[in-house]
Amino acid sequence: MIGNDPAFGPDNRQYEPGNFSSTLSAAGTPVFSTSGRGPRLLSGGGRRAGVVSAISTLVVLAALVAIFLAAPGSSQVRHTFFDPHDMWQSFIGNPKKGYYSVGAAIWLNIRMFLAAEVLILILALVIALIRQSTGPVLFPLRVLATIYVDFFRGVPLLLVVYGVGFGLPALRLSLISGQSYAVYGVIALTLSYSAYVSEVYRAGLNSVHRSQVAAARSLGLTQAAALRYVILPQAIRNIVPPLLNDFISLQKDTALVGVLGAIEANQAAQIYGSTVFNYSSLTVAAILFLVLTIPLARFTDHLIDRDRQRRLAGAVA
Amino acid sequence: MTVDSLPGAMILEDVYKSFGPNPVLSGINLEVAPHEVVCLIGASGSGKSTLLRCINLLEPIDSGRIVLLGQQVTGPGIDANRVRRQVGIVFQSYNLFPHMTVLRNVTIAPTKALGMPKAEAEEAARELLARFGLLDKLGEYPDRLSGGQQQRVAIVRALAMQPQIMLLDEVTSALDPELVAEVLDVIRGLAADGMTMLIATHEMGFARDIANRVCFLEEGMIIELAPPAELFTDPKDERTRRFLRRIVDAGRL
Numbered sequence: 001m002i003g004n005d006p007a008f009g010p011d012n013r014q015y016e017p018g019n020f021s022s023t024l025s026a027a028g029t030p031v032f033s034t035s036g037r038g039p040r041l042l043s044g045g046g047r048r049a050g051v052v053s054a055i056s057t058l059v060v061l062a063a064l065v066a067i068f069l070a071a072p073g074s075s076q077v078r079h080t081f082f083d084p085h086d087m088w089q090s091f092i093g094n095p096k097k098g099y100y101s102v103g104a105a106i107w108l109n110i111r112m113f114l115a116a117e118v119l120i121l122i123l124a125l126v127i128a129l130i131r132q133s134t135g136p137v138l139f140p141l142r143v144l145a146t147i148y149v150d151f152f153r154g155v156p157l158l159l160v161v162y163g164v165g166f167g168l169p170a171l172r173l174s175l176i177s178g179q180s181y182a183v184y185g186v187i188a189l190t191l192s193y194s195a196y197v198s199e200v201y202r203a204g205l206n207s208v209h210r211s212q213v214a215a216a217r218s219l220g221l222t223q224a225a226a227l228r229y230v231i232l233p234q235a236i237r238n239i240v241p242p243l244l245n246d247f248i249s250l251q252k253d254t255a256l257v258g259v260l261g262a263i264e265a266n267q268a269a270q271i272y273g274s275t276v277f278n279y280s281s282l283t284v285a286a287i288l289f290l291v292l293t294i295p296l297a298r299f300t301d302h303l304i305d306r307d308r309q310r311r312l313a314g315a316v317a
Numbered sequence: 318m319t320v321d322s323l324p325g326a327m328i329l330e331d332v333y334k335s336f337g338p339n340p341v342l343s344g345i346n347l348e349v350a351p352h353e354v355v356c357l358i359g360a361s362g363s364g365k366s367t368l369l370r371c372i373n374l375l376e377p378i379d380s381g382r383i384v385l386l387g388q389q390v391t392g393p394g395i396d397a398n399r400v401r402r403q404v405g406i407v408f409q410s411y412n413l414f415p416h417m418t419v420l421r422n423v424t425i426a427p428t429k430a431l432g433m434p435k436a437e438a439e440e441a442a443r444e445l446l447a448r449f450g451l452l453d454k455l456g457e458y459p460d461r462l463s464g465g466q467q468q469r470v471a472i473v474r475a476l477a478m479q480p481q482i483m484l485l486d487e488v489t490s491a492l493d494p495e496l497v498a499e500v501l502d503v504i505r506g507l508a509a510d511g512m513t514m515l516i517a518t519h520e521m522g523f524a525r526d527i528a529n530r531v532c533f534l535e536e537g538m539i540i541e542l543a544p545p546a547e548l549f550t551d552p553k554d555e556r557t558r559r560f561l562r563r564i565v566d567a568g569r570l
Contacts, residue, residue: 212412215413217397218373218375218401218405219401219402219405219430219474219475220398220399220402220430220431220478221426221430222398225429229414229425230425233416234414237416
Protein backbone atom coordinates (compact mmCIF):
# COMPACT_ATOMS: atom_id res chain seq x y z
CA MET A 1 0.00 0.00 0.00
CA ILE A 2 1.39 3.35 -1.01
CA GLY A 3 0.08 5.14 2.05
CA ASN A 4 2.13 3.02 4.42
CA ASP A 5 5.48 3.51 2.70
CA PRO A 6 7.89 4.28 5.55
CA ALA A 7 10.39 6.10 3.34
CA PHE A 8 8.51 9.37 3.67
CA GLY A 9 7.93 11.43 6.74
CA PRO A 10 4.43 12.57 7.58
CA ASP A 11 5.59 16.20 7.44
CA ASN A 12 5.48 16.01 3.65
CA ARG A 13 1.76 15.34 3.59
CA GLN A 14 0.36 18.69 4.51
CA TYR A 15 -3.01 19.63 3.20
CA GLU A 16 -3.03 23.20 1.99
CA PRO A 17 -6.60 24.16 1.24
CA GLY A 18 -5.79 27.73 0.22
CA ASN A 19 -3.21 26.73 -2.34
CA PHE A 20 -5.28 23.92 -3.70
CA SER A 21 -8.45 25.82 -4.50
CA SER A 22 -6.78 28.89 -5.94
CA THR A 23 -4.41 26.92 -8.14
CA LEU A 24 -7.04 24.61 -9.51
CA SER A 25 -9.33 27.36 -10.73
CA ALA A 26 -6.45 29.25 -12.28
CA ALA A 27 -5.09 26.22 -14.07
CA GLY A 28 -8.22 24.32 -14.89
CA THR A 29 -10.43 26.76 -16.72
CA PRO A 30 -8.62 27.65 -19.95
CA VAL A 31 -7.23 24.20 -20.62
CA PHE A 32 -10.06 21.73 -20.12
CA SER A 33 -13.49 23.19 -20.16
CA THR A 34 -13.67 24.36 -23.77
CA SER A 35 -12.15 21.34 -25.47
CA GLY A 36 -14.30 19.28 -27.79
CA ARG A 37 -17.70 20.09 -26.41
CA GLY A 38 -18.56 23.03 -28.66
CA PRO A 39 -19.03 21.35 -32.05
CA ARG A 40 -21.23 18.62 -30.69
CA LEU A 41 -23.56 21.04 -28.98
CA LEU A 42 -23.81 23.43 -31.88
CA SER A 43 -24.09 21.03 -34.79
CA GLY A 44 -27.52 21.33 -36.28
CA GLY A 45 -27.19 19.52 -39.59
CA GLY A 46 -25.77 20.48 -42.98
CA ARG A 47 -22.23 21.22 -44.10
CA ARG A 48 -22.60 24.95 -43.66
CA ALA A 49 -23.66 24.51 -40.03
CA GLY A 50 -20.63 22.28 -39.50
CA VAL A 51 -18.26 24.90 -40.94
CA VAL A 52 -19.87 27.67 -38.89
CA SER A 53 -19.63 25.71 -35.65
CA ALA A 54 -16.03 24.69 -36.35
CA ILE A 55 -15.01 28.29 -37.03
CA SER A 56 -16.82 29.70 -34.00
CA THR A 57 -15.24 27.05 -31.80
CA LEU A 58 -11.79 27.89 -33.11
CA VAL A 59 -12.41 31.60 -32.57
CA VAL A 60 -13.51 31.09 -28.98
CA LEU A 61 -10.60 28.76 -28.28
CA ALA A 62 -8.12 31.15 -29.86
CA ALA A 63 -9.54 34.05 -27.84
CA LEU A 64 -9.22 32.13 -24.58
CA VAL A 65 -5.66 31.06 -25.40
CA ALA A 66 -4.81 34.64 -26.37
CA ILE A 67 -6.19 35.99 -23.09
CA PHE A 68 -4.24 33.35 -21.22
CA LEU A 69 -1.00 34.16 -23.07
CA ALA A 70 -1.47 37.92 -22.86
CA ALA A 71 -2.18 37.93 -19.11
CA PRO A 72 0.54 39.74 -17.13
CA GLY A 73 1.37 36.65 -15.10
CA SER A 74 1.07 34.23 -18.00
CA SER A 75 4.65 33.02 -18.16
CA GLN A 76 4.72 32.49 -14.42
CA VAL A 77 1.49 30.48 -14.47
CA ARG A 78 2.72 28.44 -17.39
CA HIS A 79 5.93 27.68 -15.56
CA THR A 80 4.16 26.83 -12.28
CA PHE A 81 1.36 24.69 -13.69
CA PHE A 82 2.35 23.50 -17.15
CA ASP A 83 6.05 22.88 -17.01
CA PRO A 84 6.64 19.71 -19.08
CA HIS A 85 9.66 18.67 -17.04
CA ASP A 86 7.82 18.97 -13.72
CA MET A 87 4.76 17.29 -15.15
CA TRP A 88 6.84 14.30 -16.16
CA GLN A 89 8.82 14.21 -12.90
CA SER A 90 5.66 14.28 -10.79
CA PHE A 91 4.07 11.64 -13.00
CA ILE A 92 6.89 9.12 -12.54
CA GLY A 93 7.85 10.23 -9.01
CA ASN A 94 11.23 10.14 -7.31
CA PRO A 95 11.41 8.69 -3.79
CA LYS A 96 14.99 9.90 -3.32
CA LYS A 97 13.88 13.50 -3.71
CA GLY A 98 10.90 13.05 -1.40
CA TYR A 99 7.90 12.90 -3.68
CA TYR A 100 5.58 10.17 -4.94
CA SER A 101 4.54 9.22 -8.44
CA VAL A 102 1.16 10.77 -9.22
CA GLY A 103 0.73 8.17 -11.96
CA ALA A 104 1.12 5.36 -9.42
CA ALA A 105 -1.01 7.10 -6.82
CA ILE A 106 -4.05 7.28 -9.12
CA TRP A 107 -4.15 3.50 -8.81
CA LEU A 108 -5.22 3.97 -5.19
CA ASN A 109 -8.05 6.24 -6.36
CA ILE A 110 -9.16 3.56 -8.79
CA ARG A 111 -9.13 0.85 -6.14
CA MET A 112 -10.99 3.02 -3.63
CA PHE A 113 -13.53 3.89 -6.32
CA LEU A 114 -14.14 0.27 -7.29
CA ALA A 115 -14.46 -0.91 -3.69
CA ALA A 116 -16.76 1.97 -2.71
CA GLU A 117 -18.90 1.50 -5.84
CA VAL A 118 -19.70 -2.13 -5.03
CA LEU A 119 -20.47 -1.33 -1.39
CA ILE A 120 -22.60 1.69 -2.33
CA LEU A 121 -24.68 -0.32 -4.79
CA ILE A 122 -25.49 -2.85 -2.07
CA LEU A 123 -26.02 -0.51 0.90
CA ALA A 124 -28.04 2.01 -1.11
CA LEU A 125 -30.35 -0.74 -2.37
CA VAL A 126 -30.97 -1.95 1.17
CA ILE A 127 -31.76 1.60 2.31
CA ALA A 128 -34.05 2.21 -0.66
CA LEU A 129 -35.95 -1.05 -0.07
CA ILE A 130 -36.41 -0.22 3.60
CA ARG A 131 -37.69 3.24 2.75
CA GLN A 132 -40.07 1.79 0.15
CA SER A 133 -41.42 -0.88 2.48
CA THR A 134 -44.99 -0.54 3.73
CA GLY A 135 -45.41 -2.98 6.63
CA PRO A 136 -46.00 -1.47 10.09
CA VAL A 137 -43.37 -3.81 11.55
CA LEU A 138 -40.64 -2.05 9.60
CA PHE A 139 -41.66 1.43 10.74
CA PRO A 140 -38.65 1.92 13.09
CA LEU A 141 -36.29 0.85 10.31
CA ARG A 142 -37.96 3.28 7.92
CA VAL A 143 -37.40 6.12 10.37
CA LEU A 144 -33.76 5.12 10.77
CA ALA A 145 -33.26 4.93 7.02
CA THR A 146 -34.82 8.36 6.56
CA ILE A 147 -32.59 9.86 9.26
CA TYR A 148 -29.58 8.19 7.66
CA VAL A 149 -30.32 9.66 4.25
CA ASP A 150 -31.04 13.11 5.66
CA PHE A 151 -27.86 13.06 7.70
CA PHE A 152 -25.40 11.89 5.09
CA ARG A 153 -26.86 14.01 2.34
CA GLY A 154 -26.65 17.02 4.57
CA VAL A 155 -23.13 16.65 5.97
CA PRO A 156 -20.28 17.63 3.61
CA LEU A 157 -18.36 14.60 2.39
CA LEU A 158 -15.10 16.16 3.56
CA LEU A 159 -16.37 16.21 7.14
CA VAL A 160 -17.49 12.59 6.87
CA VAL A 161 -13.99 11.68 5.66
CA TYR A 162 -12.44 13.45 8.63
CA GLY A 163 -14.94 11.94 11.05
CA VAL A 164 -14.40 8.37 9.87
CA GLY A 165 -10.67 8.71 9.23
CA PHE A 166 -9.80 10.22 12.59
CA GLY A 167 -12.76 8.99 14.65
CA LEU A 168 -12.67 5.24 13.99
CA PRO A 169 -8.94 4.86 14.78
CA ALA A 170 -9.43 6.85 17.99
CA LEU A 171 -12.02 4.31 19.16
CA ARG A 172 -9.20 1.74 19.44
CA LEU A 173 -11.48 -1.15 18.58
CA SER A 174 -9.54 -4.22 17.57
CA LEU A 175 -11.01 -4.85 14.14
CA ILE A 176 -11.92 -1.42 12.80
CA SER A 177 -9.34 0.87 14.37
CA GLY A 178 -6.21 -0.50 12.75
CA GLN A 179 -7.13 -0.08 9.09
CA SER A 180 -5.33 2.00 6.49
CA TYR A 181 -6.52 5.47 5.52
CA ALA A 182 -7.73 4.10 2.21
CA VAL A 183 -10.13 1.78 4.03
CA TYR A 184 -11.51 4.64 6.11
CA GLY A 185 -11.80 6.63 2.92
CA VAL A 186 -13.85 3.87 1.31
CA ILE A 187 -16.07 3.70 4.42
CA ALA A 188 -16.66 7.46 4.35
CA LEU A 189 -17.39 7.50 0.61
CA THR A 190 -19.77 4.57 1.00
CA LEU A 191 -21.65 6.19 3.89
CA SER A 192 -22.09 9.46 2.07
CA TYR A 193 -22.80 8.22 -1.45
CA SER A 194 -25.20 5.48 -0.32
CA ALA A 195 -27.54 8.21 0.89
CA TYR A 196 -27.62 9.77 -2.58
CA VAL A 197 -27.73 6.52 -4.51
CA SER A 198 -30.55 5.16 -2.33
CA GLU A 199 -32.67 8.07 -3.56
CA VAL A 200 -31.77 7.20 -7.14
CA TYR A 201 -32.85 3.61 -6.47
CA ARG A 202 -36.08 4.87 -4.93
CA ALA A 203 -36.84 6.94 -8.00
CA GLY A 204 -36.21 3.83 -10.08
CA LEU A 205 -38.50 1.66 -7.97
CA ASN A 206 -41.22 4.30 -8.22
CA SER A 207 -40.81 4.47 -11.99
CA VAL A 208 -42.09 0.90 -12.37
CA HIS A 209 -45.85 0.98 -12.73
CA ARG A 210 -47.98 -0.50 -9.96
CA SER A 211 -49.70 -2.75 -12.47
CA GLN A 212 -46.42 -4.65 -12.87
CA VAL A 213 -46.51 -5.51 -9.18
CA ALA A 214 -50.15 -6.55 -9.49
CA ALA A 215 -49.33 -8.76 -12.49
CA ALA A 216 -46.43 -10.42 -10.71
CA ARG A 217 -48.33 -10.98 -7.46
CA SER A 218 -51.43 -12.22 -9.29
CA LEU A 219 -49.32 -15.03 -10.76
CA GLY A 220 -48.51 -16.24 -7.27
CA LEU A 221 -44.99 -14.82 -7.11
CA THR A 222 -43.99 -13.83 -3.58
CA GLN A 223 -43.17 -10.22 -2.83
CA ALA A 224 -39.45 -11.04 -2.86
CA ALA A 225 -39.70 -12.87 -6.19
CA ALA A 226 -41.75 -10.05 -7.73
CA LEU A 227 -39.13 -7.57 -6.58
CA ARG A 228 -36.23 -9.60 -7.85
CA TYR A 229 -37.52 -10.74 -11.22
CA VAL A 230 -40.02 -8.06 -12.19
CA ILE A 231 -39.53 -4.76 -10.34
CA LEU A 232 -35.78 -4.42 -9.80
CA PRO A 233 -34.67 -5.29 -13.35
CA GLN A 234 -36.96 -2.61 -14.74
CA ALA A 235 -36.08 -0.09 -12.03
CA ILE A 236 -32.35 -0.51 -12.54
CA ARG A 237 -32.68 -0.19 -16.29
CA ASN A 238 -34.33 3.18 -15.75
CA ILE A 239 -31.67 4.51 -13.41
CA VAL A 240 -28.44 3.44 -15.10
CA PRO A 241 -27.69 6.96 -16.42
CA PRO A 242 -28.20 8.77 -13.08
CA LEU A 243 -26.29 5.99 -11.30
CA LEU A 244 -23.32 6.39 -13.63
CA ASN A 245 -23.51 10.14 -13.11
CA ASP A 246 -23.08 9.63 -9.39
CA PHE A 247 -20.17 7.30 -10.02
CA ILE A 248 -18.38 9.86 -12.17
CA SER A 249 -18.70 12.15 -9.18
CA LEU A 250 -17.47 9.38 -6.88
CA GLN A 251 -14.33 8.89 -8.98
CA LYS A 252 -13.36 12.50 -8.35
CA ASP A 253 -14.28 12.49 -4.70
CA THR A 254 -11.80 9.72 -3.95
CA ALA A 255 -9.34 12.65 -3.97
CA LEU A 256 -10.83 13.85 -0.67
CA VAL A 257 -9.38 10.80 1.08
CA GLY A 258 -6.00 12.48 0.60
CA VAL A 259 -6.76 14.75 3.56
CA LEU A 260 -6.27 11.74 5.83
CA GLY A 261 -2.79 11.22 4.45
CA ALA A 262 -3.52 8.41 2.03
CA ILE A 263 -1.24 8.89 -0.95
CA GLU A 264 -3.79 9.10 -3.72
CA ALA A 265 -3.21 11.15 -6.88
CA ASN A 266 -4.22 14.52 -5.49
CA GLN A 267 -2.20 14.06 -2.32
CA ALA A 268 0.84 12.89 -4.29
CA ALA A 269 0.52 15.97 -6.47
CA GLN A 270 0.33 18.25 -3.43
CA ILE A 271 3.42 16.63 -1.95
CA TYR A 272 5.27 17.22 -5.20
CA GLY A 273 4.16 20.85 -5.15
CA SER A 274 5.26 21.49 -1.58
CA THR A 275 8.56 19.68 -2.13
CA VAL A 276 9.62 21.16 -5.47
CA PHE A 277 7.51 24.36 -5.36
CA ASN A 278 6.07 23.67 -8.77
CA TYR A 279 2.39 22.78 -9.16
CA SER A 280 2.48 21.15 -12.57
CA SER A 281 1.86 17.98 -10.58
CA LEU A 282 -1.71 19.19 -9.95
CA THR A 283 -2.23 19.49 -13.70
CA VAL A 284 -1.03 15.90 -14.03
CA ALA A 285 -3.50 14.78 -11.36
CA ALA A 286 -6.30 16.68 -13.11
CA ILE A 287 -5.45 15.05 -16.44
CA LEU A 288 -5.41 11.60 -14.83
CA PHE A 289 -8.84 12.18 -13.28
CA LEU A 290 -10.15 13.29 -16.66
CA VAL A 291 -8.74 10.15 -18.26
CA LEU A 292 -10.78 8.18 -15.71
CA THR A 293 -14.03 10.13 -15.84
CA ILE A 294 -14.40 10.99 -19.53
CA PRO A 295 -14.77 7.37 -20.73
CA LEU A 296 -17.43 6.79 -18.08
CA ALA A 297 -19.19 10.00 -19.12
CA ARG A 298 -19.16 8.96 -22.79
CA PHE A 299 -20.43 5.51 -21.82
CA THR A 300 -23.26 7.16 -19.88
CA ASP A 301 -24.19 9.26 -22.91
CA HIS A 302 -24.17 6.12 -25.02
CA LEU A 303 -26.53 4.36 -22.64
CA ILE A 304 -28.89 7.36 -22.54
CA ASP A 305 -29.01 7.44 -26.35
CA ARG A 306 -29.60 3.71 -26.56
CA ASP A 307 -32.35 3.88 -23.97
CA ARG A 308 -34.04 6.73 -25.82
CA GLN A 309 -33.92 4.84 -29.10
CA ARG A 310 -35.22 1.68 -27.47
CA ARG A 311 -38.18 3.54 -26.04
CA LEU A 312 -38.90 5.33 -29.31
CA ALA A 313 -38.84 2.00 -31.14
CA GLY A 314 -41.17 0.60 -28.50
CA ALA A 315 -43.61 3.48 -28.95
CA VAL A 316 -43.76 2.93 -32.71
CA ALA A 317 -44.29 -0.83 -32.51
CA MET B 318 -60.60 -32.84 -4.09
CA THR B 319 -62.06 -32.20 -7.49
CA VAL B 320 -63.82 -29.11 -8.58
CA ASP B 321 -66.94 -30.99 -9.65
CA SER B 322 -67.61 -32.34 -6.20
CA LEU B 323 -68.02 -28.82 -4.90
CA PRO B 324 -71.24 -26.88 -4.82
CA GLY B 325 -69.55 -23.74 -6.12
CA ALA B 326 -66.10 -23.07 -7.53
CA MET B 327 -66.43 -19.52 -6.35
CA ILE B 328 -68.72 -18.27 -3.61
CA LEU B 329 -68.98 -14.62 -2.59
CA GLU B 330 -70.99 -13.83 0.51
CA ASP B 331 -71.93 -10.30 1.45
CA VAL B 332 -68.68 -8.80 0.17
CA TYR B 333 -68.13 -5.14 1.06
CA LYS B 334 -65.26 -3.00 -0.09
CA SER B 335 -64.65 0.73 -0.06
CA PHE B 336 -61.78 2.96 -1.04
CA GLY B 337 -61.69 5.52 1.74
CA PRO B 338 -65.16 7.01 2.02
CA ASN B 339 -66.29 5.65 -1.38
CA PRO B 340 -68.12 2.32 -1.28
CA VAL B 341 -67.15 0.22 -4.31
CA LEU B 342 -68.75 -3.12 -3.45
CA SER B 343 -71.88 -3.02 -1.32
CA GLY B 344 -72.86 -6.54 -0.36
CA ILE B 345 -72.05 -8.79 -3.29
CA ASN B 346 -73.53 -12.31 -3.20
CA LEU B 347 -72.58 -14.56 -6.07
CA GLU B 348 -72.00 -18.26 -6.59
CA VAL B 349 -70.25 -19.58 -9.67
CA ALA B 350 -70.51 -23.32 -10.37
CA PRO B 351 -67.59 -25.37 -11.67
CA HIS B 352 -67.14 -24.94 -15.44
CA GLU B 353 -69.57 -22.08 -15.43
CA VAL B 354 -68.90 -18.82 -17.27
CA VAL B 355 -70.37 -15.71 -15.67
CA CYS B 356 -70.07 -12.33 -17.35
CA LEU B 357 -70.11 -9.11 -15.33
CA ILE B 358 -71.59 -6.14 -17.14
CA GLY B 359 -72.18 -2.62 -15.96
CA ALA B 360 -70.98 0.92 -16.43
CA SER B 361 -67.43 1.97 -15.64
CA GLY B 362 -67.08 2.39 -11.91
CA SER B 363 -69.78 -0.13 -11.11
CA GLY B 364 -67.24 -2.31 -9.26
CA LYS B 365 -66.54 -5.03 -11.85
CA SER B 366 -62.76 -4.69 -11.80
CA THR B 367 -62.61 -4.28 -8.04
CA LEU B 368 -64.67 -7.43 -7.60
CA LEU B 369 -62.19 -9.42 -9.72
CA ARG B 370 -59.21 -7.92 -7.90
CA CYS B 371 -60.77 -8.83 -4.55
CA ILE B 372 -61.29 -12.44 -5.62
CA ASN B 373 -57.61 -12.59 -6.61
CA LEU B 374 -56.75 -11.04 -3.22
CA LEU B 375 -55.05 -8.10 -4.89
CA GLU B 376 -57.40 -5.93 -2.84
CA PRO B 377 -58.43 -6.81 0.72
CA ILE B 378 -62.17 -6.80 1.36
CA ASP B 379 -63.73 -4.91 4.26
CA SER B 380 -66.20 -7.58 5.26
CA GLY B 381 -67.89 -10.69 3.93
CA ARG B 382 -66.49 -14.01 2.78
CA ILE B 383 -64.91 -15.37 -0.37
CA VAL B 384 -64.67 -19.14 -0.85
CA LEU B 385 -62.68 -20.50 -3.75
CA LEU B 386 -62.62 -24.21 -4.62
CA GLY B 387 -64.07 -25.07 -1.25
CA GLN B 388 -61.56 -23.04 0.72
CA GLN B 389 -62.24 -19.75 2.43
CA VAL B 390 -59.63 -17.26 1.23
CA THR B 391 -60.61 -14.21 3.24
CA GLY B 392 -59.66 -13.65 6.84
CA PRO B 393 -56.38 -13.90 8.72
CA GLY B 394 -53.68 -16.48 8.07
CA ILE B 395 -54.38 -17.01 4.39
CA ASP B 396 -51.39 -17.64 2.11
CA ALA B 397 -52.41 -15.32 -0.71
CA ASN B 398 -49.70 -16.68 -3.00
CA ARG B 399 -51.13 -20.21 -2.83
CA VAL B 400 -54.60 -18.90 -3.60
CA ARG B 401 -53.38 -16.87 -6.56
CA ARG B 402 -51.63 -19.88 -8.06
CA GLN B 403 -55.05 -21.45 -8.57
CA VAL B 404 -56.77 -18.31 -9.80
CA GLY B 405 -55.52 -16.69 -13.00
CA ILE B 406 -56.33 -13.07 -13.75
CA VAL B 407 -55.87 -11.18 -17.02
CA PHE B 408 -55.89 -7.39 -17.03
CA GLN B 409 -57.24 -4.82 -19.46
CA SER B 410 -53.76 -3.41 -20.11
CA TYR B 411 -52.05 -6.84 -20.50
CA ASN B 412 -49.34 -5.97 -17.91
CA LEU B 413 -46.78 -8.21 -19.56
CA PHE B 414 -43.25 -7.87 -18.20
CA PRO B 415 -41.58 -5.66 -20.82
CA HIS B 416 -38.01 -6.73 -20.00
CA MET B 417 -38.70 -10.42 -20.61
CA THR B 418 -39.25 -12.36 -23.80
CA VAL B 419 -42.64 -13.92 -24.42
CA LEU B 420 -41.28 -17.31 -23.36
CA ARG B 421 -39.84 -15.93 -20.13
CA ASN B 422 -43.08 -14.06 -19.40
CA VAL B 423 -44.87 -17.37 -19.55
CA THR B 424 -42.32 -19.47 -17.63
CA ILE B 425 -41.38 -17.04 -14.85
CA ALA B 426 -44.30 -17.90 -12.55
CA PRO B 427 -44.19 -21.71 -12.96
CA THR B 428 -40.43 -21.75 -12.33
CA LYS B 429 -40.24 -19.16 -9.55
CA ALA B 430 -43.58 -19.69 -7.79
CA LEU B 431 -44.07 -23.45 -8.27
CA GLY B 432 -40.43 -24.48 -8.53
CA MET B 433 -41.03 -26.25 -11.83
CA PRO B 434 -37.78 -27.18 -13.62
CA LYS B 435 -36.99 -24.72 -16.41
CA ALA B 436 -37.00 -27.29 -19.20
CA GLU B 437 -40.40 -28.59 -18.15
CA ALA B 438 -41.84 -25.08 -17.85
CA GLU B 439 -40.54 -24.16 -21.29
CA GLU B 440 -41.94 -27.30 -22.83
CA ALA B 441 -45.36 -26.53 -21.33
CA ALA B 442 -45.08 -22.90 -22.43
CA ARG B 443 -44.27 -23.91 -26.01
CA GLU B 444 -47.30 -26.16 -26.07
CA LEU B 445 -49.59 -23.40 -24.80
CA LEU B 446 -48.12 -20.78 -27.14
CA ALA B 447 -48.54 -23.15 -30.06
CA ARG B 448 -52.16 -23.72 -29.12
CA PHE B 449 -52.81 -19.98 -29.25
CA GLY B 450 -50.84 -19.39 -32.45
CA LEU B 451 -47.96 -17.62 -30.76
CA LEU B 452 -45.16 -20.12 -31.15
CA ASP B 453 -43.26 -17.89 -33.60
CA LYS B 454 -43.32 -15.04 -31.07
CA LEU B 455 -41.67 -16.78 -28.14
CA GLY B 456 -38.37 -14.96 -28.54
CA GLU B 457 -39.96 -11.52 -28.99
CA TYR B 458 -40.27 -8.80 -26.41
CA PRO B 459 -43.83 -7.64 -25.60
CA ASP B 460 -43.52 -4.17 -27.16
CA ARG B 461 -42.83 -5.81 -30.54
CA LEU B 462 -46.24 -7.49 -30.51
CA SER B 463 -49.67 -6.16 -31.45
CA GLY B 464 -52.17 -5.53 -28.67
CA GLY B 465 -54.08 -8.69 -29.53
CA GLN B 466 -50.93 -10.77 -29.45
CA GLN B 467 -49.90 -9.21 -26.14
CA GLN B 468 -53.26 -9.99 -24.60
CA ARG B 469 -53.10 -13.58 -25.85
CA VAL B 470 -49.64 -13.91 -24.30
CA ALA B 471 -51.08 -12.54 -21.05
CA ILE B 472 -53.78 -15.20 -21.14
CA VAL B 473 -51.17 -17.89 -21.83
CA ARG B 474 -49.07 -16.54 -18.97
CA ALA B 475 -52.00 -16.96 -16.59
CA LEU B 476 -52.83 -20.42 -17.99
CA ALA B 477 -49.25 -21.58 -17.50
CA MET B 478 -49.98 -21.75 -13.77
CA GLN B 479 -52.75 -24.27 -14.58
CA PRO B 480 -55.37 -22.27 -12.68
CA GLN B 481 -58.79 -23.75 -11.90
CA ILE B 482 -60.48 -20.39 -12.20
CA MET B 483 -59.84 -17.53 -14.62
CA LEU B 484 -60.78 -13.92 -13.98
CA LEU B 485 -60.79 -11.68 -17.06
CA ASP B 486 -60.90 -7.94 -16.49
CA GLU B 487 -62.14 -6.19 -19.66
CA VAL B 488 -59.45 -7.95 -21.63
CA THR B 489 -60.53 -6.51 -24.98
CA SER B 490 -61.18 -2.92 -23.91
CA ALA B 491 -57.70 -1.67 -24.79
CA LEU B 492 -57.65 -3.39 -28.18
CA ASP B 493 -58.25 -2.00 -31.66
CA PRO B 494 -61.59 -3.33 -32.95
CA GLU B 495 -60.00 -5.61 -35.55
CA LEU B 496 -57.92 -7.31 -32.84
CA VAL B 497 -60.82 -8.05 -30.49
CA ALA B 498 -61.95 -11.19 -32.32
CA GLU B 499 -58.67 -13.09 -31.92
CA VAL B 500 -58.76 -12.60 -28.15
CA LEU B 501 -62.45 -13.47 -27.84
CA ASP B 502 -61.80 -16.67 -29.82
CA VAL B 503 -59.18 -17.66 -27.28
CA ILE B 504 -61.66 -17.11 -24.44
CA ARG B 505 -64.32 -19.13 -26.27
CA GLY B 506 -61.77 -21.94 -26.49
CA LEU B 507 -61.22 -21.79 -22.76
CA ALA B 508 -64.96 -21.92 -22.11
CA ALA B 509 -65.29 -24.91 -24.39
CA ASP B 510 -62.54 -26.64 -22.41
CA GLY B 511 -64.61 -26.19 -19.27
CA MET B 512 -62.67 -23.40 -17.54
CA THR B 513 -64.55 -21.72 -14.72
CA MET B 514 -64.52 -18.03 -15.58
CA LEU B 515 -65.70 -14.71 -14.27
CA ILE B 516 -65.47 -12.15 -17.07
CA ALA B 517 -65.91 -8.40 -16.77
CA THR B 518 -66.70 -7.15 -20.25
CA HIS B 519 -68.18 -4.38 -22.36
CA GLU B 520 -68.71 -6.76 -25.31
CA MET B 521 -72.42 -7.48 -24.90
CA GLY B 522 -72.61 -9.71 -27.97
CA PHE B 523 -69.75 -11.77 -26.64
CA ALA B 524 -71.34 -11.99 -23.19
CA ARG B 525 -74.57 -13.20 -24.75
CA ASP B 526 -72.68 -15.90 -26.70
CA ILE B 527 -70.39 -17.24 -24.07
CA ALA B 528 -71.97 -16.71 -20.65
CA ASN B 529 -74.04 -19.23 -18.77
CA ARG B 530 -75.25 -16.34 -16.70
CA VAL B 531 -74.86 -12.58 -16.96
CA CYS B 532 -74.60 -10.37 -13.93
CA PHE B 533 -75.46 -6.67 -14.09
CA LEU B 534 -73.71 -4.48 -11.52
CA GLU B 535 -74.50 -0.92 -10.56
CA GLU B 536 -72.96 1.07 -7.73
CA GLY B 537 -71.31 -1.99 -6.26
CA MET B 538 -74.46 -4.07 -6.11
CA ILE B 539 -75.71 -6.97 -8.20
CA ILE B 540 -78.90 -5.64 -9.73
CA GLU B 541 -79.79 -8.60 -11.87
CA LEU B 542 -78.36 -12.05 -12.45
CA ALA B 543 -79.87 -14.23 -15.17
CA PRO B 544 -79.07 -16.36 -18.22
CA PRO B 545 -78.15 -14.10 -21.14
CA ALA B 546 -81.26 -14.91 -23.15
CA GLU B 547 -83.35 -13.65 -20.28
CA LEU B 548 -81.26 -10.68 -19.16
CA PHE B 549 -80.70 -9.23 -22.60
CA THR B 550 -84.19 -9.74 -23.99
CA ASP B 551 -86.40 -9.46 -20.92
CA PRO B 552 -84.59 -7.61 -18.14
CA LYS B 553 -86.61 -7.46 -14.94
CA ASP B 554 -85.08 -4.45 -13.28
CA GLU B 555 -85.59 -0.90 -14.48
CA ARG B 556 -81.87 -0.09 -13.97
CA THR B 557 -80.84 -3.03 -16.17
CA ARG B 558 -83.23 -1.86 -18.87
CA ARG B 559 -81.82 1.66 -18.70
CA PHE B 560 -78.23 0.40 -18.99
CA LEU B 561 -79.05 -1.89 -21.92
CA ARG B 562 -80.94 0.91 -23.66
CA ARG B 563 -77.83 3.08 -23.49
CA ILE B 564 -75.74 0.22 -24.87
CA VAL B 565 -78.17 -0.28 -27.76
CA ASP B 566 -78.22 3.45 -28.44
CA ALA B 567 -74.43 3.43 -28.58
CA GLY B 568 -74.64 0.64 -31.18
CA ARG B 569 -72.81 -1.90 -29.06
CA LEU B 570 -75.44 -4.63 -28.95
